[in-house]
Amino acid sequence: MAHDIAALKARLAGIALEDNPALVRQKSRDFFWYSPTLKRQLDSVAGALIATPSSEGEVLRILEACFALGIPVTPRGAGTGNYGQAMPLAGGLVLDMSGLDKVLEVAPGRVRAQAGAIIAEIDTACRSSGQELRLHPSTYRTASIGGFIAGGSGGVGSITWGGLRDLGNIIGLRIVTMEATPRILELTGEEVEKVAHAYGTNGIILEVEMPLAPAYDWIEAIIGFGDFTRAAAFANALGEQDAILKKLLSVISAPIPQDYFLRHRPYLPAGEHVVLAMIAPIASAAFDSFTARWGGRVLFHSDRTGPEEARGLPPLYELAWNHTTLRALRVDPAITYLQTLYPFPDQLALVARIHEELGDEVPAHLEFVRFDGKITCFGLPLVRFTDETRLEAIIARHEALGIPVFNPHRYTLEEGGMKQTDAVQLAFKREADPAGLLNPGKMIAWENPDFDFSTGRTYLFPGLSAQAREE
Amino acid sequence: MAHDIAALKARLAGIALEDNPALVRQKSRDFFWYSPTLKRQLDSVAGALIATPSSEGEVLRILEACFALGIPVTPRGAGTGNYGQAMPLAGGLVLDMSGLDKVLEVAPGRVRAQAGAIIAEIDTACRSSGQELRLHPSTYRTASIGGFIAGGSGGVGSITWGGLRDLGNIIGLRIVTMEATPRILELTGEEVEKVAHAYGTNGIILEVEMPLAPAYDWIEAIIGFGDFTRAAAFANALGEQDAILKKLLSVISAPIPQDYFLRHRPYLPAGEHVVLAMIAPIASAAFDSFTARWGGRVLFHSDRTGPEEARGLPPLYELAWNHTTLRALRVDPAITYLQTLYPFPDQLALVARIHEELGDEVPAHLEFVRFDGKITCFGLPLVRFTDETRLEAIIARHEALGIPVFNPHRYTLEEGGMKQTDAVQLAFKREADPAGLLNPGKMIAWENPDFDFSTGRTYLFPGLSAQAREE
Numbered sequence: 029m030a031h032d033i034a035a036l037k038a039r040l041a042g043i044a045l046e047d048n049p050a051l052v053r054q055k056s057r058d059f060f061w062y063s064p065t066l067k068r069q070l071d072s073v074a075g076a077l078i079a080t081p082s083s084e085g086e087v088l089r090i091l092e093a094c095f096a097l098g099i100p101v102t103p104r105g106a107g108t109g110n111y112g113q114a115m116p117l118a119g120g121l122v123l124d125m126s127g128l129d130k131v132l133e134v135a136p137g138r139v140r141a142q143a144g145a146i147i148a149e150i151d152t153a154c155r156s157s158g159q160e161l162r163l164h165p166s167t168y169r170t171a172s173i174g175g176f177i178a179g180g181s182g183g184v185g186s187i188t189w190g191g192l193r194d195l196g197n198i199i200g201l202r203i204v205t206m207e208a209t210p211r212i213l214e215l216t217g218e219e220v221e222k223v224a225h226a227y228g229t230n231g232i233i234l235e236v237e238m239p240l241a242p243a244y245d246w247i248e249a250i251i252g253f254g255d256f257t258r259a260a261a262f263a264n265a266l267g268e269q270d271a272i273l274k275k276l277l278s279v280i281s282a283p284i285p286q287d288y289f290l291r292h293r294p295y296l297p298a299g300e301h302v303v304l305a306m307i308a309p310i311a312s313a314a315f316d317s318f319t320a321r322w323g324g325r326v327l328f329h330s331d332r333t334g335p336e337e338a339r340g341l342p343p344l345y346e347l348a349w350n351h352t353t354l355r356a357l358r359v360d361p362a363i364t365y366l367q368t369l370y371p372f373p374d375q376l377a378l379v380a381r382i383h384e385e386l387g388d389e390v391p392a393h394l395e396f397v398r399f400d401g402k403i404t405c406f407g408l409p410l411v412r413f414t415d416e417t418r419l420e421a422i423i424a425r426h427e428a429l430g431i432p433v434f435n436p437h438r439y440t441l442e443e444g445g446m447k448q449t450d451a452v453q454l455a456f457k458r459e460a461d462p463a464g465l466l467n468p469g470k471m472i473a474w475e476n477p478d479f480d481f482s483t484g485r486t487y488l489f490p491g492l493s494a495q496a497r498e499e
Numbered sequence: 500m501a502h503d504i505a506a507l508k509a510r511l512a513g514i515a516l517e518d519n520p521a522l523v524r525q526k527s528r529d530f531f532w533y534s535p536t537l538k539r540q541l542d543s544v545a546g547a548l549i550a551t552p553s554s555e556g557e558v559l560r561i562l563e564a565c566f567a568l569g570i571p572v573t574p575r576g577a578g579t580g581n582y583g584q585a586m587p588l589a590g591g592l593v594l595d596m597s598g599l600d601k602v603l604e605v606a607p608g609r610v611r612a613q614a615g616a617i618i619a620e621i622d623t624a625c626r627s628s629g630q631e632l633r634l635h636p637s638t639y640r641t642a643s644i645g646g647f648i649a650g651g652s653g654g655v656g657s658i659t660w661g662g663l664r665d666l667g668n669i670i671g672l673r674i675v676t677m678e679a680t681p682r683i684l685e686l687t688g689e690e691v692e693k694v695a696h697a698y699g700t701n702g703i704i705l706e707v708e709m710p711l712a713p714a715y716d717w718i719e720a721i722i723g724f725g726d727f728t729r730a731a732a733f734a735n736a737l738g739e740q741d742a743i744l745k746k747l748l749s750v751i752s753a754p755i756p757q758d759y760f761l762r763h764r765p766y767l768p769a770g771e772h773v774v775l776a777m778i779a780p781i782a783s784a785a786f787d788s789f790t791a792r793w794g795g796r797v798l799f800h801s802d803r804t805g806p807e808e809a810r811g812l813p814p815l816y817e818l819a820w821n822h823t824t825l826r827a828l829r830v831d832p833a834i835t836y837l838q839t840l841y842p843f844p845d846q847l848a849l850v851a852r853i854h855e856e857l858g859d860e861v862p863a864h865l866e867f868v869r870f871d872g873k874i875t876c877f878g879l880p881l882v883r884f885t886d887e888t889r890l891e892a893i894i895a896r897h898e899a900l901g902i903p904v905f906n907p908h909r910y911t912l913e914e915g916g917m918k919q920t921d922a923v924q925l926a927f928k929r930e931a932d933p934a935g936l937l938n939p940g941k942m943i944a945w946e947n948p949d950f951d952f953s954t955g956r957t958y959l960f961p962g963l964s965a966q967a968r969e970e
Contacts, residue, residue: 136629137715137781158607158629159713162742190741196785197742217784218792239742239781242630242713244608268872270661271633271668271710310608310710313688314667321689373844401739401874 031099031120033076039093043086044127046078055104055122060112062353064364065416065437069492075102075116082127084204084212084234091210091232094121094465101206102467103228105144105175108167110350112439113179113227117469118491123232125174134159137240138199143174143233151243159240162189163197166351168343174233177201177224184306184345186397187267187277189241198224202235205460213460222456227441229471230457246275247307248344250292250328251319252300256281256387257380259301260394260405262322264376266305267396267403272315273308278348279394280304281387284410288355291341295328302327304344349408352393356410364419366390367434368407368426375404378431388412390422407431440487442472447481449473502570502591504547510564514557515598517549526575526593531583533824535835536887536908540963546573546587553598555675555683555705562681562703565592565936572677573938574699576615576646579638581821583910584650584698588940589962594703596645605630608711609670614645614704622714630711633660634668637822639814645704648672648695655777655816657868658738658748660712669695673706676931684931693927698912700942701928717746718778719815721763721799722790723771727752727858728851730772731865731876733793735847737776738867738874743786744779749819750865751775752858755881759826762812766799773798775819820879823864827881835890837861838905839878839897846875849902859883861893878902911958913943918952920944 037045046052056074060066081087094101100120107114116122128142131153139161141150148169151160163185165171171180177198182191189197200216203223212234215222223231253259256279263279266272285296296302303324307315312331319326330338347355353365370378383392389412394405411422416437423433438444441453454473457466464474469489472479479487508516517523527545531537552558565572571591578585587593599613602624610632612621619640622631634656636642642651648669653662660668671687674694683705686693694702724730727750734750737743756767767773774795778786783802790797801809818826827834841849854863860883865876882893887908894904909915912924925944928937935945940960943950950958 137713137779188741194742195740195789196744196782199781199784218788239744242608269666270659270869270872271665273667273710308608310670311667313670317689318666398741401741403872 031076032097033099036077036093036097036099036121039097040079040090043090044080044082046080047076049074052076052078052122055107055124056116058107058109058112058114060110060115060439062110062350062357062364063437064413065419066112066439070112070115070439073112073115073117073492074119075122076119078122078124080124080127084128087123087128087204087232087234088210090121090123091204091206092208095206095208095210095463098463098465100465100468101232103178103232105172105178106146106167106170107175108165108171109175109179110436111179111444113470114175115439116467117439117489125172128234129172132235138237139240140235140237141173142235144172147171147173147176154240155243158243160243161185162239162241163192166345166349168345173236173238177236178226178228178233181225182397183349184276185241186395187274188398190398192224193221197239198236199239200237201233203231203233203460205231206466207460207462222452225441225445226453227467227470229441229461229467229474230453231460231466244308247309247312247315248328248330249305249307249315249326250295250344251303251305251324252297252327253303253324254299254301256301256383256392257376259303260379261376262324263303263394263396264403264405265322266303266318269314269318272311272318274305276304276306276345276348277396278304278352279392279396279405280347280352281383281392284352284356284391284393288352288359289347290355290359292328292347297327300325300327304348306344349395352408353410362413364411364413365436366407366409366411366423366426367436368409369399369432369434370394370405370407371430371432372399372402372404374430378429379405379407382426382429382431386422386425438486440470440472442481443487502547503568504570507548507564507568507570507592510568511550511561514561515551515553517551518547520545523547523549523593526578526595527587529578529580529583529585531581531586531910533581533821533828533835534908535884536890537583537910541583541586541910544583544586544588544963545590546593547590549593549595551595551598555599558594558599558675558703558705559681561592561594562675562677563679566677566679566681566934569934569936571936571939572703574649574703576643576649577617577638577641578646579636579642580646580650581907582650582915584941585646586910587938588910588960596643599705600643603706609708610711611706611708612644613706615643618642618644618647625711626714629714631714632656633710633712634663637816637820639816644707644709648707649697649699649704652696653868654820655747656712657866658745659869661869663695664692668710669707670710671708672704674702674704676702677937678931678933693923696912696916697924698938698941700912700932700938700945701924702931702937715779718780718783718786719799719801720776720778720786720797721766721815722774722776722795723768723798724774724795725770725772727772727854727863728847730774731850732847733795734774734865734867735874735876736793737774737789740785740789743782743789745777746779747775747777747816747819748867749775749823750863750867750876751818751823752854752863755823755827755862755864756818759823759830760818761826761830763799763818768798771796771798775815777815820866823879824881833884835882835884836907837878837880837882837894837897838907839880840903840905841865841876841878842901842903843870843873843875845901849900850876850878853897853900853902857893857896909957910941911943912941913952914958
């Protein structure tokens with residue numbers, strides 16, 4: 029179906045639009061190229077027009093116009109996602125939310141901001157009241173809060189607060205529906221689950237209200253161990269220290285740190301498996317005692333590093349979560365990665381098992397988190413990529429061992445997540461996007477209700493080929 | 500051994516002393532009468548003299564004088580302990596620390612106070628910076644911080660922060676030793692474990708440095724369930740909600756609330772088993788959603804109670820922890836209690852099992868906490884006391900089922916705790932109290948190194964009879 033972009037432009041007079049093909053293509057992409065599979069599938073994806081509203085009223089005008097003309101709308105924050113979340117598989121309009129970037133209110137325990145606000149900017153606004161966001165992705169300095177909620181799941185802070193899916197980590201969302209006359213809704217409590225981590229398929233997030241935690245000048249520490257399973261056990265035990273307040277707790281096996289953490293290299297002796305930890309200053313002495321008990325070697329400690337020496341070092345969280353993979357990719361473009369969960373209480377045994385079997389081809393990277401009230405870890409292992417068949421075999425091997433994989437080589441909500449229909453999100457899409465114009469191709473349950481997840485077959489959105497014609 | 504109290508008085512000229520027998524007896528007691536066993540054993544315990552120093556210098560003078568004269572010193576905070584912690588089994592001097600009550604410094608994330616400072620007063624001082632203590636006992640409004648650390652283990656706040664034993668819940672302690680020339684030591688990191696929960700047997704706490712958490716106007720909620728095991732399962736699941744910030748999570752079986760929570764009675768229908776919860780206001784909507792999912796009945800909610808109606812209601816934490824027993828005792832003096840731990844991951848099955856077997860005689864009271872990184876619960880069940888033999892049988896039955904009992908009917912550290920020698924605390928006593936003058940009779944490992952805990956025999960301090968002669 030050809031979209032009447034000319035008619036759309038006419039209706040959107042006065043709103044910032046961009047149709048320069050190079051710029052449109054740039055704003056139609058995210059970090060999908062982490063995955064060789066997505067790179068192959070999505071490299072030609074582009075919208076027809078970018079709109080950058082500067083007010084809620086402009087967002088409503090855009091949605092009303094697109095609905096009237098049957099033009100798909102794919103919302104975009106800062107484009108820091110990894111799964112093509114913000115890529116317009118069916119072409120049409122890319123709704124760039126970066127113009128709605130205001131921090132609206134900071135109060136004790138909570139902040140309200142527009143969806144396009146950059147996460148680091150929100151923290152800056154909260155800092156004078158001694159507060160900061162509970163959770164942020166490793167793309168803290170560039171990602172938008174709306175994009176994090178629509179396309180992220182947790183990250184830095186999850187060791188204390190769990191994930192975005194946990195009730196209470198998003199206080200409220202102000203959203204707008206995609207209808208003839210778009211409606212504004214305020215969602216709170218469990219209602220936020222309707223649109224959180226839905227890639228913008230069933231509503232456009234306008235504003236967010238997030239809980240805040242006390243801000244600290246977090247100590248950044250890198251602790252080394254000669255044995256990988258010992259490093260993992262230390263991190264698990266440190267995670268279970270309820271009184272040592274933490275913001276990050278990552279385990280990265282050698283030689284990842286030595287090969288890819290270029291600025292930190294002077295601190296990283298060959299062969300050391302490392303634990304990255306962000307610790308509240310008030311827990312400093314407790315952390316030292318605990319580390320000494322385990323025989324951990326303190327390779328780096330931000331409180332014991334001079335300002336001259338520290339200059340030029342990236343923040344520790346930019347070695348962790350998805351930034352670990354990014355640093356590896358910058359050195360070796362053949363690297364890719366997986367996203368796995370090591371279920372409690374077997375996490376350490378499973379970590380050891382898979383590392384023993386695949387550790388050279390799939391170097392281990394663990395992120396410890398609170399998950400359903402227990403400490404366990406996600407895996408974000410690197411993969412020394414050969415071909416897609418081998419990648420699928422590696423995934424299958426994890427699943428056979430009881431290690432679920434949230435496949436980062438798929439662009440749909442379901443395949444990248446729990447591999448089942450989210451009935452709440454599907455029902456809300458019927459209500460909020462009856463014409464199916466929001467971010468088409470990302471929710472299998474909508475596009476193909478009969479799709480059988482049990483076959484393991486990859487879902488391919490038919491519109492992907494259609495939109496190629498539109499360009 | 501007779502103590503030369505007259506010589507002591509002479510040496511302590513200028514320090515506030517009290518030797519009126521009625522007042523001395525009053526200041527030689529705590530809430531030991533919670534236990535019929537301790538009431539029988541300790542009712543006649545009294546020191547010979549109370550000293551109430553008003554400065555660190557006076558504390559040092561007192562210790563130096565007592566050491567020179569060989570007079571035992573038993574430190575006392577506000578006397579709100581339940582196990583005779585602050586009772587001078589060997590007579591001598593009671594060191595009343597209530598005169599050292601200053602809050603010295605409030606900084607981001609931490610507070611420093613003198614040991615005799617009342618916990619609620621510390622929080623008042625911290626409030627202007629938006630902070631409060633992580634942990635407090637139900638005797639918040641009367642207990643001293645030094646007494647809490649010397650004789651307590653956790654309480655309100657443990658659902659988020661674990662217990663005082665956890666590394667990081669006490670930042671530092673300034674203590675003084677009992678030697679010819681008392682030494683002042685600053686302990687931090689794991690060093691605090693030398694004297695925390697040691698009943699003042701191996702050093703006198705002068706100052707404490709404690710971590711702070713954000714202060715909230717905590718929502719107080721009472722949720723009702725028709726079925727006790729359902730109430731317990733709800734509380735366990737709510738405990739595991741990492742993003743719903745909590746300060747208290749108690750489960751109390753019917754008819755305890757109806758019979759003993761007199762002021763709250765209008766909110767407590769017959770037969771309802773209740774969950775007491777203190778929830779951060781930012782988690783209000785999430786808590787509502789979660790409660791509705793479980794079919795919990797909101798019997799009381801502080802945000803939905805008018806000021807007139809709320810007047811005269813005690814704070815919710817004064818229905819919980821050791822206050823539950825206190826309220827029962829006020830109505831029925833024959834009530835006593837136990838302290839148990841339901842080990843993870845079997846806590847709900849063990850709770851159901853013991854409740855089914857003993858629920859009428861031992862009505863259930865659970866306090867959910869974080870313990871070694873997991874959510875589980877302590878039990879503080881009431882006991883409808885008949886005699887000590889039956890009480891021992893009830894304790895034995897718990898232990899046979901795999902439910903450890905921290906026996907509140909014993910006055911020694913070991914029997915009330917882990918029933919084993921604490922080598923760290925014993926070693927430190929050798930160093931800091933070589934003459935064994937601090938709080939005699941409380942540390943079995945010191946008094947009788949050959950005592951065999953495995954026999955289950957009760958330790959009886961020989962000095963208990965000796966001190967009766969002194970009066």
